[in-house]
């Protein structure tokens with residue numbers, strides 16, 4: 001498998017401001033330089049797969065082919081056990097056309113009804129794609145519980161309604177470095193560094 005060498009430049013194939021913030025902190029300690037898909041005006045491909053890995057490949061390949069640079073994409077979501085894993089790959093779409101995450105959280109809460117099963121997890125698939133079509137994906141998970149009402153001002157997306165296992169605070173009540181240390185994205189990123197970057 002091909003690895004990124006130190007000093008490489010890659011495209012970060014995401015249009016989500018919260019993810020981009022977390023990646024810029026995660027990447028700060030590596031020698032990798034990043035440019036975002038937005039900065040390059042790359043179009044957002046349709047996420048037509050029904051798995052996180054499948055959608056991460058679609059996004060990474062589209063950006064790598066359009067830019068001629070290796071591209072790293074993230075497809076992630078919130079999986080609620082009482083909802084058989086929903087919203088899952090539809091996590092962004094549950095916020096409607098404007099991806100309003102307050103709407104999305106309320107929809108999850110409403111669908112959960114009176115259930116006593118509060119188990120939930122976040123999943124992130126990261127895919128590194130090369131302009132010639134080679135791809136490599138890694139997956140990270142973080143297990144915990146849903147919380148209602150939502151709490152905290154940090155983070156993004158569903159963070160205010162998720163409390164990771166062993167914690168009293170929600171992701172949105174943690175600072176970014178605390179979240180990155182245990183999050184689905186932080187875990188997937190550690191695998192990405194190990195498997196895809198020369199050390």
Ligand SMILES: O=P(O)(O)OP(=O)(O)OP(=O)(O)OC[C@H]1O[C@@H](n2cnc3c(O)ncnc32)[C@H](O)[C@@H]1O
Pocket residue numbers: 013014015016019047059074075076077078091092093095101122155156157158159171183185
């Ligand atoms: O596809 P890109 O451009 O990366 O941006 P997106 O927001 O559409 O991202 P996804 O398709 O991967 O959808 C992921 C959804 O899951 C939510 N999500 C992902 N990671 C999260 C995290 O760490 N904390 C809270 N919510 C998260 C996020 O808000 C989105 O609604």
Ligand SMILES: [Mg+2]
Pocket residue numbers: 047092
């Ligand atoms: Mg998306």
